[in-house]
Amino acid sequence: MMEAAMSFSQGINDEYEKFIRRMNPPRVVIDNEYCKNATVIQVDSANEHGILLEVVQVLTDLNLIITKAYISSDGGWFMDVFNVTDQNGNKITDEGVLDYIRKVSWAW
Secondary structure (H helix, E strand, O other): OHHHHHHHHHHHHHHHHHHHHHHOOOEEEEEOOOOOOOEEEEEEEEOOOOHHHHHHHHHHHOOOEEEEEEEEEOOOEEEEEEEEEOOOOOOOOOHHHHHHHHHHHHHO
């Protein structure tokens, strides 16, 4: 009986977390004006286990170099800011790469 109550409670928590995520999807802001030497990528989202690793993995899979990172969280939400460059130390100007980052952020 106790297992059924715990399972029901866990199901409610899972549904609540899904609802919160749908109401507040990840937000990605890409800024090439703020920093003189790098593209600034800011990611805001509900905090989930492994999300920071996913974000960093996407950036490294694109062969981007993270020159600075600011990581902050209040437990339920996080905001990560990355200064990134291409392999030559330049800002990211390829719209295909920038669009990919925006699109893949919905999976985070």
